[in-house]
Amino acid sequence: MQVKVFVTPRKGILDPQGRAVEHSLKSLGFKDVSDVKIGKYIVLDVAAGSAADARAQAQKMCERLLANPLIEDFTFEVEGE
Amino acid sequence: MKWGVVRFPGSLDDNDALWALGEVMGQEAAMLWHKDTSLQGAQCVLLPGGFSYGDYLRCGAIARFSPIMESVAKFAADGGLVIGTCNGFQVLCEAHLLPGALTRNRSLSFVCDRVHVRVENAQTPFTCTMRQGDVLKLPIKHGEGLYVAPESELRQMEERGQVILRYVDAAGRDDDAANPNGSMHAIAGVANDRFNVFGLMPHPEHAVEPMLGGDDGLKIFRSIVESVK
Numbered sequence: 540m541q542v543k544v545f546v547t548p549r550k551g552i553l554d555p556q557g558r559a560v561e562h563s564l565k566s567l568g569f570k571d572v573s574d575v576k577i578g579k580y581i582v583l584d585v586a587a588g589s590a591a592d593a594r595a596q597a598q599k600m601c602e603r604l605l606a607n608p609l610i611e612d613f614t615f616e617v618e619g620e
Numbered sequence: 621m622k623w624g625v626v627r628f629p630g631s632l633d634d635n636d637a638l639w640a641l642g643e644v645m646g647q648e649a650a651m652l653w654h655k656d657t658s659l660q661g662a663q664c665v666l667l668p669g670g671f672s673y674g675d676y677l678r679c680g681a682i683a684r685f686s687p688i689m690e691s692v693a694k695f696a697a698d699g700g701l702v703i704g705t706c707n708g709f710q711v712l713c714e715a716h717l718l719p720g721a722l723t724r725n726r727s728l729s730f731v732c733d734r735v736h737v738r739v740e741n742a743q744t745p746f747t748c749t750m751r752q753g754d755v756l757k758l759p760i761k762h763g764e765g766l767y768v769a770p771e772s773e774l775r776q777m778e779e780r781g782q783v784i785l786r787y788v789d790a791a792g793r794d795d796d797a798a799n800p801n802g803s804m805h806a807i808a809g810v811a812n813d814r815f816n817v818f819g820l821m822p823h824p825e826h827a828v829e830p831m832l833g834g835d836d837g838l839k840i841f842r843s844i845v846e847s848v849k
Binding site: 553 | 677678681682685714720721723724725726727728766768769770802
């Protein structure tokens with residue numbers, strides 16, 4: 540079962556990459572852009588009996604390794620949900 | 621005194637640390653392989669700089685789960701002395717042996733320079749041969765050294781004296797221009813609340829011989845030696 544994990548810098552945490560890209564977008568004329576954040580997109584397959592099981596496993600993976608809750612937020616999508 | 625220097629795949633400064641401790645200071649220093657679990661009787665464990673596990677995912681995030689780190693965590697829980705420089709600092713934060721995290725430099729650039737840091741607390745095993753307010757000149761070389769922690773936690777750390785080193789100008793004054801990576805509170809080095817685990821972005825092991833630009837790093841290692849006497 541495929542899980543797509545999105546990790547982004549937490550609100551309030553300085554994201555110099557996001558800021559640089561936002562600045563660049565604005566200089567290209569995209570004046571309405573704000574709050575640009577650059578994060579990670581992780582795709583993985585997990586052998587799970589149900590979407591709920593996959594979701595529970597993904598939650599643990601994010602908490603233990605894939606994200607650092609001090610500086611990052613995470614969300615994920617489970618295939619078929 | 622017996623030292624253990626951990627070698628992760630991707631460690632860079634492990635040999636320099638062994639040189640500093642063994643050749644320069646005449647200490648008994650052994651390399652500890654990341655897959656081993658024995659600390660070989662070390663009285664202080666040093667986690668060196670580098671790019672452990674390629675810095676994949678986040679700096680230090682994967683090294684944290686290596687077998688040796690389980691032993692290091694137990695050792696630290698028993699009050700053993702642990703020091704992490706640069707990537708070692710990042711590993712200690714990821715392992716929750718130190719508060720906070722290290723993220724991408726404010727400038728987005730890798731910084732390789734010499735900086736000045738002020739000793740903010742000289743009552744620790746890592747600074748006991750120095751005085752509060754002393755200024756050390758140490759090299760840095762990192763892309764992700766911006767120290768971050770929740771403001772409430774930073775306040776507590778400041779109150780408890782856990783901020784050990786702070787980036788300052790050459791005269792020891794606070795100056796945002798002297799903060800090479802944008803660290804909150806200009807933090808260069810912190811200890812845990814028991815003061816037996818210490819992490820810093822500068823490299824004391826690269827500052828142990830005057831011929832190579834200074835030997836202020838020795839003050840940190842000598843403090844550790846003094847503290848176990």
